Amino acid sequence: MSAPSERSERGGGFATTALFAFAAGLFGLVGGLPGFAGPAVGIGGVVVSSVWRGQRATRGGWRTAFSVAPALLAIAVLALTAPPVDAAELFGGLTGLSFLLWLADDPARASGGGRRAAPTIALAALAVGLAWAISLSLPTGSAEIGVAAGLLTAAILLLAILLGRPQALVTRTGPNA
Amino acid sequence: MNLDEPVPEPTPEPVRWTPRTYLLLGFGAGLAVLSVAVRNPVPLFAGLPFLLAPVLAGLRVPGGLAEVDLSWQSGGLSSEVVVTGVLRGRFGGASRDVGVVMPAVDGVTELAPIRYARGPTEVRFTLRWRLHEPSILTVPAPRVVLRDPLGLTERTLEGARPDLRLERYPPGLQRSASLRLQRTIPAPGESRSRTIGASGEFFGLRVAMPGEPPRRINWRASARAGRLLANDYQLERTGDLVVVLDVRPSEFGPEFDERILGVARAAVYGIAEAFLRNKVRIGFASFGEFVEAVPLSTGRVHRVRLLRAILASRRAEVAGPAERCALGLRRFYRPGVTVLVVSSWAGDPGFDLLPYIRRQGFPVVLLSPSPLPMRERTGGLDPADEPIAVRLERLERRVRLADLWVHGPVVDWDDYWTLEPLARVLRRPAYRRVS
Numbered sequence: 297m298s299a300p301s302e303r304s305e306r307g308g309g310f311a312t313t314a315l316f317a318f319a320a321g322l323f324g325l326v327g328g329l330p331g332f333a334g335p336a337v338g339i340g341g342v343v344v345s346s347v348w349r350g351q352r353a354t355r356g357g358w359r360t361a362f363s364v365a366p367a368l369l370a371i372a373v374l375a376l377t378a379p380p381v382d383a384a385e386l387f388g389g390l391t392g393l394s395f396l397l398w399l400a401d402d403p404a405r406a407s408g409g410g411r412r413a414a415p416t417i418a419l420a421a422l423a424v425g426l427a428w429a430i431s432l433s434l435p436t437g438s439a440e441i442g443v444a445a446g447l448l449t450a451a452i453l454l455l456a457i458l459l460g461r462p463q464a465l466v467t468r469t470g471p472n473a
Numbered sequence: 474m475n476l477d478e479p480v481p482e483p484t485p486e487p488v489r490w491t492p493r494t495y496l497l498l499g500f501g502a503g504l505a506v507l508s509v510a511v512r513n514p515v516p517l518f519a520g521l522p523f524l525l526a527p528v529l530a531g532l533r534v535p536g537g538l539a540e541v542d543l544s545w546q547s548g549g550l551s552s553e554v555v556v557t558g559v560l561r562g563r564f565g566g567a568s569r570d571v572g573v574v575m576p577a578v579d580g581v582t583e584l585a586p587i588r589y590a591r592g593p594t595e596v597r598f599t600l601r602w603r604l605h606e607p608s609i610l611t612v613p614a615p616r617v618v619l620r621d622p623l624g625l626t627e628r629t630l631e632g633a634r635p636d637l638r639l640e641r642y643p644p645g646l647q648r649s650a651s652l653r654l655q656r657t658i659p660a661p662g663e664s665r666s667r668t669i670g671a672s673g674e675f676f677g678l679r680v681a682m683p684g685e686p687p688r689r690i691n692w693r694a695s696a697r698a699g700r701l702l703a704n705d706y707q708l709e710r711t712g713d714l715v716v717v718l719d720v721r722p723s724e725f726g727p728e729f730d731e732r733i734l735g736v737a738r739a740a741v742y743g744i745a746e747a748f749l750r751n752k753v754r755i756g757f758a759s760f761g762e763f764v765e766a767v768p769l770s771t772g773r774v775h776r777v778r779l780l781r782a783i784l785a786s787r788r789a790e791v792a793g794p795a796e797r798c799a800l801g802l803r804r805f806y807r808p809g810v811t812v813l814v815v816s817s818w819a820g821d822p823g824f825d826l827l828p829y830i831r832r833q834g835f836p837v838v839l840l841s842p843s844p845l846p847m848r849e850r851t852g853g854l855d856p857a858d859e860p861i862a863v864r865l866e867r868l869e870r871r872v873r874l875a876d877l878w879v880h881g882p883v884v885d886w887d888d889y890w891t892l893e894p895l896a897r898v899l900r901r902p903a904y905r906r907v908s
């Protein structure tokens with residue numbers, strides 16, 4: 297049995313933070329805010345969240361969970377002000393995905409979280425990519441997109457309610473499965 | 474019971490969403506709804522990962538059986554506490570996804586985030602805390618969880634998790650091994666020999682110190698034990714001590730009383746520990762509405778008995794009259810034994826225990842934990858006025874306590890991390906003399 301390493305295992309998370317800031321900055325650039333306000337909002341949200349996350353206490357609860365709030369607020373502002381163009385849709389989805397990668401690379405947890413969360417994020421990326429490709433290739437008006445978005449939201453919410461007990465998803469059982 | 478029947482396997486603990494999941498789901502759903510409202514697909518695209526991630530994360534939580542045992546202990550000096558723990562067992566997943574969720578502990582500030590060192594079969598963690606005041610705390614066992622890499626779903630792992638006893642008291646008395654109390658009563662069965670020498674009656678054996686005179690070495694006992702043992706005589710023994718903890722309610726309210734009682738409990742335990750190490754007989758009594766007492770004794774079993782009694786002493790709802798305390802002590806202890814009263818009282822004279830205990834024939838010392846350090850910066854005063862207010866309050870308290878000196882020594886204890894003022898009082902010649 298090998299003894300555990302005594303070194304600090306906290307990862308830096310700089311790469312994923314930079315990626316998230318880059319994606320949020322691009323989303324801000326193609327968004328509807330004037331001048332450089334868009335990138336400033338995006339990058340500012342990422343920086344505030346990263347600093348909050350770095351300084352937070354170790355206990356669970358609201359302090360841990362809500363360190364993501366500034367980044368989410370920035371994404372919401374950028375998404376609501378963005379014009380309905382293909383580039384904004386793409387960078388909106390990419391910003392959401394880079395947020396998940398940033399979330400997985402939590403400095404308070406074991407390093408390499410981003411790498412371990414890659415399969416989960418890849419599936420989400422696949423869904424976003426499919427949705428964007430469909431919206432790009434199919435000529436539709438904004439009303440149809442709205443109806444599709446509503447139906448999609450209803451389906452996902454229904455799925456979330458049905459899976460309110462997430463153990464229903466767990467299929468592997470047995471010792472150390 | 475049919476032995477051939479397979480034993481049903483226990484089911485693993487259910488997987489639960491973390492608070493962060495609800496935040497992300499709510500955010501994603503909000504963006505989707507806004508997307509419909511403003512007829513713009515961009516918020517929907519931005520919110521799609523947030524809606525999908527919790528469901529996908531739930532699919533990735535390992536569902537294997539897990540049983541993780543915890544062994545942990547505390548270290549550090551003075552107010553600094555370092556808690557180290559080891560988790561061993563079946564994690565039911567990768568050890569890097571195992572985390573510890575500490576419950577909130579009152580009176581403690583975290584100095585640094587939790588640090589982990591992980592191996593394939595065990596996870597070590599370290600917590601660094603600062604205690605606000607000396608205290609004896611029971612830290613509840615943490616929750617051990619297995620989380621997905623995104624931290625959106627978690628499963629609590631079962632296992633043996635003992636609570637942690639955190640004992641921090643002022644270390645001053647520990648270093649004061651030379652403290653001697655006045656011996657005012659004979660020990661049980663003690664009868665003075667008429668042929669005693671200059672050192673008095675034989676008391677017991679102890680490990681010889683470096684530079685011990687050869688006449689003090691008990692050569693026969695040393696030969697039996699295989700190490701040098703020296704004789705200990707009655708004259709070198711210190712007297713007995715009864716510690717009385719005042720748990721009556723004060724004018725400051727229950728919350729404040731509990732806090733200062735926590736400090737007093739830690740002090741009582743520290744004092745008892747220090748004297749028990751010298752084989753001194755210690756008694757303990759708490760006085761709220763009535764007296765609850767532990768008789769005089771010494772030894773390891775008595776140490777546990779004292780600790781239980783000290784921890785069980787809680788703030789009383791009703792204050793008993795001071796005479797009752799003195800009469801109660803008279804029932805449990807012989808007059809003449811030194812009594813150390815730990816009480817933060819400094820107000821109504823009728824509330825004061827000292828004169829009544831003194832009248833029952835007990836030499837008495839008062840250790841009074843001052844409430845002033847806890848009340849600093851709570852009055853909403855200007856920072857410039859605060860030192861003046863503190864100084865005035867301290868002077869007022871000193872004046873009140875000065876009236877009690879006619880009954881016995883009084884220690885105004887306002888620096889909770891040292892008991893040196895009490896040690897100074899106990900080192901005085903009056904408390905070293907053997908009757």
